[in-house]
Amino acid sequence: MNKPKFRFSALTIRLMLIFLTLLCAVPFLIVFINSTHSSLDIVKQFNVIPGDSLVDNYDTMQSLVDIWRGFFNSVVITVPYTLLTGYFGAMIAYGFAKYNFRFKNILYAIVLISMMIPSQLSIIGFYRLCLKLNMTNSYLPFIIPGIANATTVFFLRGMIEQSISDSMIEAPRIEGCSEFGIFNRIVLPCIMPGVATMCIFNFVASWNAYMGPLIILQRKELYTMPVMISMIKGLYVTNYGAMYLAVAISVIPIMIVFAIFSRYIIDGLTTGSEK
Amino acid sequence: MQAAPESQARRKKRSKLDRGWYGYLFIAPFFVVFLIFGLYPIISTFQLSLQKWDGLMPAVQIGLKNYARILGDQVFYLSLWNTIRIWLGNAIPQFGMALILTGIFTFYRVRGKNFYRAVFYLPNLITATSVGLLFNLLLDGDNSPINQLLVALGVHGAPISFFMSKTLTSGLVSFVQWWMWFGYTTVIILAGTTTVDKSLYEAAMVDGATKSQTFWKITMPLIKPTLVYLAITSFIGGMQLFDVPLTLSNNLGDPGKAVLTVSMYLYNQGFKNFNYGYSATISCVLFLFIAVMSGFAYQAMRRKDGAYKL
Numbered sequence: 001m002n003k004p005k006f007r008f009s010a011l012t013i014r015l016m017l018i019f020l021t022l023l024c025a026v027p028f029l030i031v032f033i034n035s036t037h038s039s040l041d042i043v044k045q046f047n048v049i050p051g052d053s054l055v056d057n058y059d060t061m062q063s064l065v066d067i068w069r070g071f072f073n074s075v076v077i078t079v080p081y082t083l084l085t086g087y088f089g090a091m092i093a094y095g096f097a098k099y100n101f102r103f104k105n106i107l108y109a110i111v112l113i114s115m116m117i118p119s120q121l122s123i124i125g126f127y128r129l130c131l132k133l134n135m136t137n138s139y140l141p142f143i144i145p146g147i148a149n150a151t152t153v154f155f156l157r158g159m160i161e162q163s164i165s166d167s168m169i170e171a172p173r174i175e176g177c178s179e180f181g182i183f184n185r186i187v188l189p190c191i192m193p194g195v196a197t198m199c200i201f202n203f204v205a206s207w208n209a210y211m212g213p214l215i216i217l218q219r220k221e222l223y224t225m226p227v228m229i230s231m232i233k234g235l236y237v238t239n240y241g242a243m244y245l246a247v248a249i250s251v252i253p254i255m256i257v258f259a260i261f262s263r264y265i266i267d268g269l270t271t272g273s274e275k
Numbered sequence: 276m277q278a279a280p281e282s283q284a285r286r287k288k289r290s291k292l293d294r295g296w297y298g299y300l301f302i303a304p305f306f307v308v309f310l311i312f313g314l315y316p317i318i319s320t321f322q323l324s325l326q327k328w329d330g331l332m333p334a335v336q337i338g339l340k341n342y343a344r345i346l347g348d349q350v351f352y353l354s355l356w357n358t359i360r361i362w363l364g365n366a367i368p369q370f371g372m373a374l375i376l377t378g379i380f381t382f383y384r385v386r387g388k389n390f391y392r393a394v395f396y397l398p399n400l401i402t403a404t405s406v407g408l409l410f411n412l413l414l415d416g417d418n419s420p421i422n423q424l425l426v427a428l429g430v431h432g433a434p435i436s437f438f439m440s441k442t443l444t445s446g447l448v449s450f451v452q453w454w455m456w457f458g459y460t461t462v463i464i465l466a467g468t469t470t471v472d473k474s475l476y477e478a479a480m481v482d483g484a485t486k487s488q489t490f491w492k493i494t495m496p497l498i499k500p501t502l503v504y505l506a507i508t509s510f511i512g513g514m515q516l517f518d519v520p521l522t523l524s525n526n527l528g529d530p531g532k533a534v535l536t537v538s539m540y541l542y543n544q545g546f547k548n549f550n551y552g553y554s555a556t557i558s559c560v561l562f563l564f565i566a567v568m569s570g571f572a573y574q575a576m577r578r579k580d581g582a583y584k585l
Contacts, residue, residue, distance in 0.1 A: 013379055017391055023454070024394050030420055031409055046423040088304050095301025099294065107302065114313055118565055120515045120538060121558040124323055124545055125316030131330075141312070148308035179297045208402040210518045211538070215546055226404040230522050233408065243412060250405045258400055262393045269396075269459075270466040 028251065035245035042240045057241035064235050067246055069221060070228035071253075077139050077213075077224060078206045081146040085202040086195045087188075089152030090160075094187050096153070097160040098169060115150040120211055130216050137219050142212060152198045155268075159194040160187065197268035200261050204254060225250050323555035330549050341556035351557065353532060354540040355564070357445070361520070361534065362513030364449030365456065369509075370502070372453075373460040381468055381476075381494065382486045392465070395458030403455070407522025410451050414438070438524065441533035448520045448534045455519075460505055467501030468494060503576045507569050514565050517542070537561050 034042050037051035061067060096108055130141050164187055172182050188195070210226040217223060223231075229250050236243045258265065324341055328334035345351050376395075380388055398406065414421050417434040425433035437443050471494060479489045517538040520528055528535030537557065545554030 010383070013383060013385065017379075017385070021391065021394050024398055024458070027409055027413060030413060034412075034420070042420075043418040046420055046427065092302050092305045095298045099298025099301065101295045101298040104298070107306070110309075111305065114309055116511070117313070117317070118511055118515055118562065119313070120517065121562045121565075122313075122316040122320045124541075124551055124555045124558060125319030125321075126312070127545075128319050128323065128551070129312070129316050144308060145312045148305045148313060150305075153305065173294075179294060179300075183301070204400050208400075208404075210402075210404050211542070215542075226402050226518075229402065229408055230404045230518075230526070233411065233522075234526075240412065243408070247405050247409050247412065251401055251409075254400050254402065255397075258393075258397055263389075265400075266389075266392060266396065266462060269462055270469075 028255075031244050031248050031251065035241065035248040037241055037244075039238060039240040039242075042244070053241055054245070057239075057245045060239050061236075061242035061245050064239075064242070065228065065232070067228065067249055070223050070225045071249070073139075073222060074207055074225040077142045078203055080143045081206045082199050082203045084143065084146030085149040085152050086199040088147040089149050089198060090156050090188055090191060090195050091183060092153045093156035093160055094183055097157045098164070098166070098187075111150050111153055114148075115154065123211060123215060126212070127215050136216055137222055138216075139222075141216055142206070142209065146202070146206075149198075149202060152202065155198055156191060156194055159191050164190055193264075197264050200257065200265055201268065203257065207254065320555045320558050323552050324559045326552045326555075328551045330551055334552070337552070341553050342560075344553065345556055345560055350532070350535075350540060351537070351560075354528075354535045354537045355561075357528075357532070357534060358514055358516055358536045358538075361445060361448050361452065361516060361536065362510065364446065365452035366506075366509050366513060369453050369457045369460050370505075372457045373464050376461045377464045377468055377494070377498075378486075378490050380465060382490070392458070392462055396462050397458070398455045399459040401455075403518035404522045406451060406455060407519045410447065411438075411523050414447065439530055441531050444524060444530060445533050448516075448523055451519050451523060452513075452516070456509070460509075463505055464498060464501055467498040471497045499576075503573070506576075507572060510569060510572070511565055514561060 030047075033047050033050055035057060036054040037047050038053040038056065041047060041051055041053070092111075096104065096111075126141070127136075130136050130138075133141075135141050168186060168190075169182055172186060173179075177185070208226060209224075210230065213224045213227050214230070217227065229246065232243055232246050236246075323334065325336060325338060326334040327337050327340075376391075379385060385391070413419060414437045416422070417436070419434075422434035425435065435443070437447060475493055476489055479493055484492070515538050516536045520534040520536050521539055524530075524534050528539050538561075541554045541557040541561070544550045544557060
């Protein structure tokens with residue numbers, strides 16, 4: 001008789017995939033369900049159906065700290081940052097893709113190297129810089145670096161080289177269109193899908209950033225969402241319902257973005273890694 | 276509009292040369308901002324590692340004293356070991372799981388592949404501080420949802436005080452990191468396999484190769500560059516781990532500093548104890564460690580690659 005060999009049967013595979021799906025989804029479900037229960041309910045039992053304490057939890061949550069303030073602060077940083085990464089990323093990528101100039105390869109190597117630098121390790125220098133520029137308690141240190149987003153440049157340069165032919169640039173140039181006009185009116189609209197993909201990633205990265213805002217923003221009314229979330233445990237003590245609700249509110253925007261754009265996000269991830 | 280007498284090709288070449296300097300204009304914003312917000316902080320961090328600075332008084336040059344201190348700093352070694360252990364504890368199962376899923380999605384017709392890919396990837400997008408707090412809420416305390424579940428299932432020893440045990444806390448940080456990253460790793464490896472020519476599989480199958488032989492002999496060598504890339508970026512990210520151990524534990528990496536990572540230690544030294552100089556030194560040493568280890572790993576994997584070809 002042959003030795004029984006281990007093989008994935010269709011059933012094992014299905015069960016494993018279902019188990020992993022539950023493992024990914026259930027923690028979020030518990031958070032959403034518990035955010036509608038009173039703290040007492042949460043401590044007393046394992047809840048599987050939504051409760052009726054959502055409004056109470058909301059009032060408790062808001063009475064201790066204004067979550068929407070953190071939400072608003074995060075938007076104020078994330079939206080301009082994202083727009084800068086998209087516009088300047090495309091512009092810089094276009095410069096590298098379609099012009100020939102001296103030291104181009106060395107300069108591009110600098111862009112690539114800057115992608116590999118573990119940026120969190122220069123946080124002390126970053127803090128000192130912000131002190132010098134008088135930018136502590138300001139959002140500018142988190143918005144301006146959007147201009148120099150190396151990953152976006154890398155990704156969009158590849159896209160421009162593939163999809164924009166030289167004749168598309170030459171024609172308007174002969175017509176007398178300025179170089180920046182060509183970029184704004186012809187190149188940028190053509191590569192918009194790629195710009196949008198990178199913007200989604202940059203949006204998520206900026207929304208989730210924690211250590212930078214934790215260090216630079218010292219006034220409580222300036223705190224971003226992640227900074228607020230990290231302080232919640234000390235603030236709410238045993239108000240579990242309020243804590244679950246705050247976590248739910250912090251998680252929902254990303255879930256909405258993902259629900260709408262998941263195809264673009266996964267495609268972007270996939271093409272980015274193939275290069 | 277005047278008609279140019281030169282040939283079309285020459286004209287094109289000249290106009291490109293003429294406008295070449297516009298390239299500098301287009302790329303200038305990157306370098307201006309990178310110099311200020313990217314390069315300056317790096318240089319400044321290195322300078323600070325040779326100084327003593329409390330953030331109020333002017334910084335004082337102290338030479339290599341900070342480096343001498345770090346050599347004998349037991350807490351630094353502990354935090355480095357914690358960081359490496361937590362990384363190994365999530366990277367190994369993460370790559371294992373991703374390879375299993377890659378095998379499944381490559382060799383078996385699974386309905387809803389895109390759905391699974393999306394669901395497994397979702398945790399990676401969620402704010403790490405929220406994820407840390409979320410799992411803390413699910414696990415911490417005798418009445419936490421997970422403990423209620425364990426008690427209901429009659430698990431021996433439940434309710435478990437997860438955050439009283441060093442081993443459990445460290446394991447949980449690894450688990451949460453695994454939970455956040457296995458989907459990402461799977462998506463990237465799967466992308467790597469799509470570049471593998473399908474006819475190679477068919478040829479192997481015709482020759483009588485089993486699925487696992489095909490996987491190890493054809494898929495693995497071809498996705499090796501992807502795996503090397505993932506391993507190195509995972510290491511660089513893992514060595515900077517900060518958000519999850521902070522919010523999952525009590526913000527201090529307790530019990531007994533079991534999940535105090537290097538990044539948490541350098542944050543505490545700088546922004547809680549106001550030893551900015553020493554904090555910068557920790558950054559520099561960790562930077563060196565990451566650079567040297569990544570370099571070694573890259574070389575080792577390339578050499579092995581060469582051996583393959585012989």
